[in-house]
Amino acid sequence: MATSGTQGLRENLRDLPRNFRDSMIRHEPPVSDRSRSQAVFTNLFLHIHSTRTHVRTLSASATFGLGVAALSFFAILTGTGIALMVYYTPSTDLAYQSIKDLHYVVPTGRLIRNIHRWGAHLMVLAVMLHMCRVFYTASYKAPREFNWVAGMGLFILTLALSFTGYLLPWDQLAYWAVTIGANIAASPRELTDALGITEVFDPGGFQKELLLGASEVGQQALTRFYLLHVIVLPLALAVLLGVHFWRIRKDGGLGHPGQTHNAAGKGVEETEAKRPDAEPQKSYGLMAIVGGTSSATDDEPGTTVPSWPFALRAELLVFMACTLICVALGMAFDAPLKEIANPGVPENPAKAPWYFLGLQEMVSYSAFMGGLVVPAVTVLGLALIPYLDREPEEAGVYLGGARSPRVAWQSALFGFVLSVAAVAVPVNFGWLRSWFPDVSQLVVIFVNPGSLLMAAYAAWSLGVLARTGSTRKSAIALFTCFVVGFLVLTVVATFFRGPNWEFHWSQATWPAH
Amino acid sequence: MSERLKPEPLPRRDFLGLAGLWSAAVAIGGSLIGMSRLPKPSVLPEAGRRFRIGRPEDFPDGTEEILTAEKVLVRSGPQGIAAISLVCTHLGCIVSRESAGFGCPCHGSAFGQNGEVGGGPAPRGLRWLEVSRGVDGRLVVDADREVAPGTWCQV
Structure with a gap:
């Protein structure tokens, strides 16, 4: 009796590493x-x-x-x-x-x-x-x-x-x-x-x-x-x-192309559940x-x-x-x-990290519009894209659908020209305050290059919608405009803004202080 | 019995389950709402923003002095003594004194000699702060009390 007890313990000790491994890992050795x-199926992390x-x-x-x-x-x-x-x-x-x-x-x-x-x-x-x-x-x-x-x-x-x-x-x-x-x-x-x-x-x-x-x-x-x-x-x-x-x-x-979803557009599990013969x-x-x-x-x-x-x-x-x-x-x-x-x-200049510099460029027109309203509207607009554009389209193809690439590059061009203008006009000609010194502060807040740029992008996107009748193309237009605008403003703020946020073609022309 | 007296009853288990769920939600939600006041400071943990700047005779007529630590410019003129805050009204950088007035290094706001908006994104002019004389006769600037531009402390 005592002998078999010790015997069992000894065997358990001998098999301990293997038994521990078997208890921890629920599958066979991964050889096939x-x-x-x-x-993959049984491991929590995989x-x-x-x-x-x-x-x-x-x-x-x-x-x-x-x-x-x-x-x-x-x-x-x-x-x-x-x-x-x-x-x-x-x-x-x-x-x-x-x-x-x-x-x-x-x-x-x-x-x-x-x-x-x-x-x-x-x-x-x-x-x-x-x-x-x-x-x-x-x-x-x-x-x-x-x-x-x-x-x-x-x-x-x-x-x-x-x-x-x-x-x-x-x-x-x-x-x-x-x-x-x-x-x-x-x-x-x-x-x-x-x-x-x-x-x-x-x-x-x-x-x-x-x-x-x-x-x-x-x-x-x-x-x-x-x-x-x-x-x-x-x-x-x-x-x-x-x-x-x-x-x-x-x-x-x-x-990916060729993938289908059920009419409800729900995840795949429900498709399975609705098929009793599955x-x-x-x-x-x-x-x-x-x-x-x-x-x-x-x-x-x-x-x-x-x-x-x-x-x-x-x-x-x-x-x-x-x-x-x-x-x-x-x-x-x-x-x-x-x-x-x-x-x-x-x-001087106090620059934020590069991904906020586009915002900083807009903040230099109006803190409220550039710093809060434009980003909030942009984020909200981005989040709503899938609910506003519900045209069925194959997922996984870059710019799928006829004429999508054309809409994209036209929008890129439009977005580029307007964002460059949004920087160039105030730099060269000043803005409302320099033209009308007594202009109301409310006008200065709402009518600034940043908000006008956003409005122009929205108008362009609606124009594409009217022309093509496609919400997807309209979304491509808007998204492309914003990506290009973000890039332009980021580049300007990173490379062409010096002390007092003045425009300089190169750092070599910064005033010494 | 009429239909009115036999409404579709809410099953007892559903009722108890829902009641339990809602009491838990109300308890947790109520305590969270109560605690949400925590991060809003009821007292600002700062030193007072009232500071003595010296005696009137330290500021001769027609001079200006910039107090860097206090972020104010003290101006002395025939009407008396005034203090203009150097904190930009746009985004809180410190403006520097320029020949035309004041300029902000961060986003290029420009202000005139009396702090009025001259250009750039600043939504309003620089703040004029209250200057008064303490009991010992020394001048005191209160950075929390704004006065209308052009308000001087008689000395």
Whole structure:
């Protein structure tokens, strides 16, 4: 009796590693397509993939890997961000010094901070390009409308993360960029002041106070931005990312030509549920392994490949490339750090990061219109695209449909000419105040190059709608105009604006001070 | 029995379930709404924005002095002494004194000699601040109290 007890224990000890592995991993060794599919299906982290992936999804030009790249940058930023938090101190007395320590003293600190800075720029870039890719391939159409809106949420969170991170080094750039940002939040005062109702109704002041916790950028603002940057926004972004990925699966994977959806335009699961003769409901993912119709698509067999290894390999490749770019940039270029924040002397010119410079260009006409109204209308308009344009179109083709490319390049030209004019006219001829010194402030707020540009783009888009009778073409016109306008304003603000936000063809003509 | 006395009853379980759900929602929502006041500061955590700037004789007639830390320009003239805030009314940068008046480095707002809007995106002129004399005779500027442009403190 005692002998067999010890015997059993000994056997259990001997088999412990294997039994532990078997209890943890629910599938066979991944040696065949079938067992690999099983692995994808049963693993918590891998089952965000379907067991098989459409070949078109994996072709480089279909997506350019931009979504995975954005995710990769987010992962890199999370990792390096946690590392930076070991030394960073969110106090106005110590923040700047702790960044200096990270740069000069902490082993690998400089590289990690550089990677964090470059990763942030690249994540914004990847998210923007990803949005363009999804738009131009019509991948926001039913049943993917909601995922487009979730993507807009992720875009805003990405920008908010980068804006909150901007203050943390507590240098001159940080201080003045955030002072400007907080005053943009307060800019509804322009309107309430002009109407004389600020005393009783002051949404601008409320927003600024909520953001800064004070009336000026100081310790309270630093605490709040730190809190947002390291906990609130990354958490929100991670949750929304989960929704985004889950919806990709539920909406039938990435859009590609030949894919069909049921009349209700709903996800594929419902199609299955409505077919009582469908094969066992639960194993929809495994059905493809044994052949027959995959629930994900109505494709011919042979157009899909096992996700392990093909999709996983592609994703790993993108991740590796992103890491490589970040590390290479981090080794080659140091993240900037100006003098310590000085509330008495602004940077001149005080420029925001590049993705906000288009806005800063418009803010230089009117803070309220350029800083709040135009961006809010743009974001709202973008989010509503899938609900305003419901024409059925094959997802996954760039500018599919006859004449779409033509609408796109005509709109690009229109958008370019008008945005250049929106800069050139005020630079050369001044604006309302220089022509009519006594003009009412309300007119100055609403009639400025930024708002006129937006109105012209909207009119152009409606013109395309009237001419072609197609909401998709109208959407292409508007989106293209905004992309081109954003690019032009960003380039102007980055390269051609000098001290006092004056126009200079090159930095060589900046006045010495 | 008539139909009126036999309405479609809400099943007891549905009623209890819905009641439970709604009480939970009201409890959580109510506490969240209550807590949402937290981030709005009831007292601004700042040093007072009233500061002494010196005695009237420190500012001879016809001179100007820029107090960098306080972000004001103190001007002395025949009518008395006035203080003009150097915080740009556009987006809060600090304007610099130029021959024509004031200029903002951030977005190019321009102001005239008395802070009136001369160009650029600024929605209004620079703020004139209240100047008064303390009990000890020294001048006090209150950055929280704006006065109409052209208001001088008699000395």
